[in-house]
Amino acid sequence: xxxILVLVGLLVLAYLGSILVGGRSVRGYGLPSGSEWVxxxxxxxxxxxxxxxxxTLSALEPLALVALAWLALVTGIDYGFVGPRRIxxxxxxxxxxxxxxSAIGVAGAFAVxxxxxxxxxxxxxxxxxxxxxxxxxxxxxxAVRWVAERYAAQGPLSDLVADIAxxxxxxxxxxxxxxxxxxxxxxLTLVLPFWGLALATLGTGALLGALGSALLRVExxxxxxxxxxxxxxxxxxxxxTRIGSSALGLCFVLGLALSLLAGRxxxxxxxxxxSEHSVILPVLVLAGAYVDFDAPARVGLLVAVVLAARVxxxxxxxxxxxxxxGGQSAGPFLGFGLLPSGALAMxxxxxxxxxxxxEVGQTVLVxxxxxxxxxxxxxxxxxxxxxxxxxxxxxxxxxxxxRRSDRPPARAP
Amino acid sequence: MSGPAAPKSATxxxxxxxxxxxxxxxxxxGVRVVPEAQGMAALVGALGFLLLAGTLASEICEVVGLxxxxxxxxxxVVAGPHVLHLIEHHTVERLSVxxxxxxxxxxxxxxxxxxxxxxxxxxxxxxxAMIFQSLIVLAVTTAAFFVLARFMPFTAGISRxxxxxxxxxxxxxxxxxxxxxTLAILSQTRAHGPVARFTLAFVMSSDxxxxxxxxxxxMAARQLLDPTAQTSFSDFEALGHxxxxxxxxxxxxxxxxxxxxxxxxxxxxxxxxxxxxxMTAGLHYLRFDPLxxxxxxxxxxxxxxxxxxxxxxxxxxxxxxxxxxxFASAGAHLDVPLLRSLWPLALGLAVIRGAATWLAHxxxxxxxxxPPAIRRYGSAGLMSQAGLTLxxxxxxxxxxxxxxxxxxxLCIAVVAVNEVIGPILFKLALDRNGETAPDAGxxxxxxxxxxxxx
Numbered sequence: 060x061x062x063i064l065v066l067v068g069l070l071v072l073a074y075l076g077s078i079l080v081g082g083r084s085v086r087g088y089g090l091p092s093g094s095e096w097v098x099x100x101x102x103x104x105x106x107x108x109x110x111x112x113x114x115t116l117s118a119l120e121p122l123a124l125v126a127l128a129w130l131a132l133v134t135g136i137d138y139g140f141v142g143p144r145r146i147x148x149x150x151x152x153x154x155x156x157x158x159x160x161s162a163i164g165v166a167g168a169f170a171v172x173x174x175x176x177x178x179x180x181x182x183x184x185x186x187x188x189x190x191x192x193x194x195x196x197x198x199x200x201x202a203v204r205w206v207a208e209r210y211a212a213q214g215p216l217s218d219l220v221a222d223i224a225x226x227x228x229x230x231x232x233x234x235x236x237x238x239x240x241x242x243x244x245x246x247l248t249l250v251l252p253f254w255g256l257a258l259a260t261l262g263t264g265a266l267l268g269a270l271g272s273a274l275l276r277v278e279x280x281x282x283x284x285x286x287x288x289x290x291x292x293x294x295x296x297x298x299x300t301r302i303g304s305s306a307l308g309l310c311f312v313l314g315l316a317l318s319l320l321a322g323r324x325x326x327x328x329x330x331x332x333x334s335e336h337s338v339i340l341p342v343l344v345l346a347g348a349y350v351d352f353d354a355p356a357r358v359g360l361l362v363a364v365v366l367a368a369r370v371x372x373x374x375x376x377x378x379x380x381x382x383x384x385g386g387q388s389a390g391p392f393l394g395f396g397l398l399p400s401g402a403l404a405m406x407x408x409x410x411x412x413x414x415x416x417x418e419v420g421q422t423v424l425v426x427x428x429x430x431x432x433x434x435x436x437x438x439x440x441x442x443x444x445x446x447x448x449x450x451x452x453x454x455x456x457x458x459x460x461x462r463r464s465d466r467p468p469a470r471a472p
Numbered sequence: 473m474s475g476p477a478a479p480k481s482a483t484x485x486x487x488x489x490x491x492x493x494x495x496x497x498x499x500x501x502g503v504r505v506v507p508e509a510q511g512m513a514a515l516v517g518a519l520g521f522l523l524l525a526g527t528l529a530s531e532i533c534e535v536v537g538l539x540x541x542x543x544x545x546x547x548x549v550v551a552g553p554h555v556l557h558l559i560e561h562h563t564v565e566r567l568s569v570x571x572x573x574x575x576x577x578x579x580x581x582x583x584x585x586x587x588x589x590x591x592x593x594x595x596x597x598x599x600x601a602m603i604f605q606s607l608i609v610l611a612v613t614t615a616a617f618f619v620l621a622r623f624m625p626f627t628a629g630i631s632r633x634x635x636x637x638x639x640x641x642x643x644x645x646x647x648x649x650x651x652x653x654t655l656a657i658l659s660q661t662r663a664h665g666p667v668a669r670f671t672l673a674f675v676m677s678s679d680x681x682x683x684x685x686x687x688x689x690x691m692a693a694r695q696l697l698d699p700t701a702q703t704s705f706s707d708f709e710a711l712g713h714x715x716x717x718x719x720x721x722x723x724x725x726x727x728x729x730x731x732x733x734x735x736x737x738x739x740x741x742x743x744x745x746x747x748x749x750x751m752t753a754g755l756h757y758l759r760f761d762p763l764x765x766x767x768x769x770x771x772x773x774x775x776x777x778x779x780x781x782x783x784x785x786x787x788x789x790x791x792x793x794x795x796x797x798x799f800a801s802a803g804a805h806l807d808v809p810l811l812r813s814l815w816p817l818a819l820g821l822a823v824i825r826g827a828a829t830w831l832a833h834x835x836x837x838x839x840x841x842x843p844p845a846i847r848r849y850g851s852a853g854l855m856s857q858a859g860l861t862l863x864x865x866x867x868x869x870x871x872x873x874x875x876x877x878x879x880x881x882l883c884i885a886v887v888a889v890n891e892v893i894g895p896i897l898f899k900l901a902l903d904r905n906g907e908t909a910p911d912a913g914x915x916x917x918x919x920x921x922x923x924x925x926x
Binding site for chain 1: 498796
């Protein structure tokens, strides 16, 4: 299939995405983490039906990279907020600690598995561990939002879970930046240690964000604002890719800096949010199409180990959250309610697959796929149970047949 | 469209200048750290850089009253492969992917800006201008080419009659104008008035005339270059196919867009992007003209439905991005060494073309009895040349491989001159005639729909 056809197909998906994910009238339908789109990509990809071939995917790599970076940028702009509500620092800290704990837990389990059953060693193993940790640590805010909107949940537990799901995004984004800088582009004329390169990447994002903010403070026209935000993001992607670092990390910091320094967070959020909806579905489909089950060794065992570790760390996270004021009434299902993982995890997996073609990248992508599908099966249901137990959702009858509740959503997304 | 901003303070201008310098510094550092960038990194980075640097350079150009377009081009030229080498040649070539979409949107906007009522009102002027511009500019520039041919190495060995044939091809190139530059200036200035209306209508409709003229000129040139060759009407056949096919598809696309705008109307930008890429690829495959197709589609939506404003609004919201990328990459594409080596010839031919255009305009406005504003300032909008002319020169280079590439190089050099001078003249004319929108001041972001939102 030609790259133009695939591009048009992706634009059609973007169109659907903006309607299905963003359209208020139909939001809350489909699967919470968008797994059906990942599966679609998997089916049409080069390793199943082959409708989309490997060269076509290669031709679309710049587009995929920009889409991933754009998601990171939007995450950065919105970071620290759930809708218009600012997340309290204590919760933000808790989200980061829990996410970091999850990443370390899953990465540790993977390291044991990899040393026993794979040939990954040293440098490659370290990168794969960071990657697996990065795609396994977050709880997707999309699924949390989906449950909250579909069942019109509101209350302290809903807020807590939404805060944790929003606040934990920073950990995988920083982890990816570190992982990428462990293997910089050959031929760099400036020799820096990996941490120096990681800091340079994040610093460039901050610098671009500061420059963009300086411009946004004096430029109120929307079209020019778009030019500045889009230009800064693309330029950042170019710089990061040039040095072999993570465009996602750079764009996340860029978005964060724009949000903090431009003084127009609400406007920026309103401006870029619809584009996020348009980007998610193509990213999910592309990620699915990139999955190659043949690349990682002993896929079944890999998936089993990672899922077991993820369930364990998320259950522990849930148990710790139940100690807080908002989580006291949640019951034992809260930890499992933190299992959903979707667009961002798949985006991180795809970023790894693009950056590290072969066993390392594919291992991370397969893990991302596994945690997404598994989270899809159990996460939303568990979260719903926890919310019901806390008395924050309607009676079961209102949504028994999968219909939207008549109640308005708890908050603006 | 983003209108002219309120006058900005010196601090604002200084901020913009410092940011521009910082961006150049950052790209320079990136290029120094990784001299051999991957294609993908270079492409995406260049796109972002041109977008930012073009926007900033255009703001700084405002200080001295130059059009934004000049700033976009300047940013591209300075960063491009011939000045600072921050953007490599192969990267500039790859930016044409983005230009595909830009051209589609520009043509769509161009068609949607053409109103039937305006065309009817200026029909006499347009017809007169079309005849005089086509004949006088063709004759004068063909003659000039014939006279100056001795200074052009690629014409060596061509007979006198053959030189007339090549001159005719040159003449057709000289008759062509730049729809994109015209729209970019109108988009920036939001000009309304007789000069703006006349220029827009003339430049857009002359596209079709130029295509016909090229087919005739190519047939004549073949005969003049090789008198023993049999007359072939294959160019006409191809032209008929192209014009009819493009028109039919343009009308169909216009109707489809009308229905979409009427009954769905959401996520218009995504729809336009899909149409821009998908249809352009299909049109190239069918050997139709995408510019004409999108132009007609926009025209149909504007004049045969009530959805014109909706379409214009959607396309206009992208204008700040589309025009920056299109012209900044055109600037990066500008072959400075070629211009340096051919500048006396290029400048001479550009001046002759300008003089012929002015002369033809004087004659046509006299015959059509145009209002004084058009008489005085109307020719200024007809000087710009850009992508359309270069596209025609590519066709000539392909059809006449012996001298075509040389002619194309000369064309690139002349277009470089007209691309820079033309927009400045047009904006000056609009300003002088008082057609530029009064200072609207910066529009608050919250009052506008973001372009990617429905």
